[in-house]
Amino acid sequence: MIAPHTAAFWRATLALCLGSFVVFANLYVTQPLLPMIAEQFGVSALQSSVSFTISTFTLGISLLFYGPLSDAIGRKGIMLLTMMGITLTTTCLAFAGDYQSLLILRAAQGFFLAGLPAIAVAYMSDEFNADALMIAVGIYISGNSLGGIGGRLLGGFLGENFGLIGTFEIMALLSLSLTLAFAWLLPASKGFLPKPLRPKSMLHQLAAHLANKRLLLSYLIGGLSFFIFVNQYSFITFVLKDSPYSLSAQFIGLLFLTYLSGTYASAISGKLGKRYSQPVCMMAGTVIIMLGSAVTLVPSMYAIILGLLINAFGFFLTHSTASSWVSLNAKSGKASASSLYLTFYYLGASTGGIYLNMFWQRAHWAGVVLGSWLMLLVILALGYRLRRLHGISQQTSL
Template identity: 85%
Template sequence: MIAPHTPAFWRATLALCLGSFMVFANLYVTQPLLPMIAERYNVTALQSSVSFTIATLTLGLSLLFYGPLSDAVGRKGIMLFTMVGITLTTSCLALTNDYHSLLFLRALQGFFLAGLPAIAVAYMSDEFNADALMIAVGIYISGNSIGGIGGRLLGGFLGENLGLGGTFTVMAGLSLLLTLAFFWLLPPSRHFEPKPLRPKLMLAQMGAHLVNKRLLLSYLIGGLSFFIFVNQYSYITFVLKDSPYFLSSQYIGLLFLTYLSGTYASAISGKLAKRFSQPVCMMAGTIIIMLGSAVTLIPTLLAIIIGLFINAFGFFLTHSTASSWVSLNAQSGKASASSLYLTFYYIGASTGGIYLDMFWHQGKWTAVVEGSWLMLLMILLLGYGLHRLHGISKQTSL
C-alpha cells in the first residue's frame, strides 16, 4: 500500500489532481459566461444557467454507472477513456452556433465528466493506506477547487477576448495535454480486486448504502451544501454585471479566485478531522457558509468578495470531510458508495438553481441569501444527527 509522502504517493496524487483539474475546468468554464450566454441567445438567467446545470445533472446520474463498472473492470482505463471523451466533446462545442446544440453537447460532456470523479477516490482507497488516504483525498479535492477556479478564470478571460468558440478551442487543447500527463503519471492498480459485474448485486449494494444512516446523512449534507454554494455563484454573476458594479465577464471570472480559500480548507480538512471529528467539521463548515452568506449582503464589492472567500472555505471543509467520511465508512463497494455521494452532490448542483430562482424573482440577492439560510439550517441539523451517530458508535466500540 502507498504510504504518505513517498514518491509513489506524490506521483499518483499529482496525476489525479491534474485529471481533476481538467474535469472541473471543463465543467465550470461556462459559469462566468452566463450573462453573455443569456444575451447571445436571448434567454433568462435560469435558462442560461442550464448550460452549466445540465452538465452537472448528467454527470451526477452517470456516476451511478461508472462506479460499479470500475469495481468490475478496473480504474485507470475507464478514467482515461472518459478524459478522451471530454476532449472530443469540448472540441465539438467550439464548432456549435446555437443554444440547443450547446445544451446537447454539454449534456453529453457531463456523461464523460463523471468518469474520473466516480473512480478517483476508489483508486486511492485501493492503493493508499488509511493515513495516506485521508491526506490524499484532501489534496485531490483541492485539485477539484483549483480546476473550478481555472475553468472559470479561463472562461471569463477567453470569453471576453475570443468568444464562446475560442474559449472551447483553448479548453480542448488544454484537455489533450492533461490527458497525456495523466496517462504517464498515474501508476497502474496493484491492489485492485475485480468483482463480477452483477447488476442485482450493484443495486443491492446501493440500497445498502442508502439505508446506512452514516452514509445517507453524509450524502444529504454534501448534496444540499453544493445545492446552495455553487448556485449562489451563478446568481451573484448577474448582481455584479448590473448597477452599481457593471463588471465584464473577464472580471466576473476573477471572482472565482475566492475558491482559493476552499483549496486551503480541503488541504487541511484531514488534520482538522483527526482533531475534532469529521461530523464536527461538517457542522463547522455549514456555520461558516451561513456567516459568509450574511457578509455578502453588505452592498460593496469588497464585502461580497470577502463573503465568498468565507463561503468557499466553509463549503470545501464540509465537502472534503463528507467525501472522506463516505470512503472510511462504506463497508463494501467503496466505488459505488463514493459514486452515490457524488450523485447526490451533482444533482444538488443541478437543482439548486431552480430553488434559488424562486427567491431571486421575489427579492433578488437578499432573498437568495434568505433562501440559502433556510437550507443551511437543515444541513446543520443533518450534521448534528451524524455527530450523534458518531458518538454512539464510539461508545459502542469502547
C-alpha cells in the same frame, strides 16, 4: 507496487492531476460565462445556469456506473476514453448554433466528466503501496481544486478576450494536449484484478448505504450544502455584471479565487473533526455559510468578496468533514458509499439553481440569500440529528 517519490510515482500522480484538471476545468468553464451565455442565446438567468448544472447532473448519475465497470474491465482505458470524450464534446460546443444544442452537448459532456473522478482513487489503490497512496491522494485532491479554480479563471479570461466560440476552441486544444500527456505519463495497470460485474449486488449495496441513517444524513448535508453554495456563485455573476459593479467576464472569473479559503478549511477539517466531533464541524460550517451569505448583502464589492471567502471556508469545512464521515461510517463497500456521496453532491449542484431562482425572480440577490438561509437551517437541523446519533453510538460503545 509503486513506492513514494519514485519516477513511476511522479509520472502516475502527475498524469492523474492533469486528468483531474481537464475534468474540472471543463465542468466549471461556463460558470463565469453565464451572463454572456444568457445574452448571446437570449435566455434567462435560470436557463443560462442550466448550461452548468446539466453537466453536474449527468456527472452525478454517471459516477455510479463507472466504478463497477472499471472493476470488471480495467482503469486506464476507461479514464483515457472518457477524457477523449471530454475533448470531443468541448470541440463540438464551439459549433453549437443554438442553446438547445449547447445543453445537449453539455449533458453528454457530464457523462464523460464522471469517468476519471470515479476511477482515479481505485487506480491508485491498485498500483500504489500504502505510503504512496496517502501522499498521492492528497496531491490528486489538490489537483481537483486547481482544476475547478483554473476552469473558472480560464472561462472568464478567454470569454472576455475570445468570446464563447474561442473559449471552447482553446479549451478543446488544451484538453487534447493534456489528454495526450495523460496517456503517455500514466503507467499501465499491473496490480488490477478484474471482478465480475454484478449489477444486483451493486444495487443491494447502494440500498444498504441509503438505509444507514448515519450515511444518509451525511449525503443530504453534503448534497444540500453544494445545492446552495455553488449556485450562489451562478447568481452573483449577474449581480456583478450589472451596475454599480459592471464587471467584465474576466474579473468575474477572478471572483472564484475566493475558493482558496476553502482549501485551508479542507486542510484543517481533520484536526477540527477530532477535537470537536465531525457532526459539530458540519454544523459549524453551515453556520459560517449563513454568516458569509449575510455579509454579501452589504452593497460593497469588498463585502461581497469577504462574504464569499467566508462562505467558501464554511462550505469546504462541511464538505470535507461529511466526505470523511462517509468513509469512516460505511460498514462495507466504502468505494460505493463514497460514490453515492458524490452523486448526492453533484445532484445538489444541478438542482439548487431551480430552487434559488424562485427567490431571485422575486427579490434578486436579497431573495437568493433568504432562500439560502432557509435551506441552511434545514441542513443545520440535519447536522443536529447526526450529532444526536453520534452521541448515542458513543454511549452505546461505552
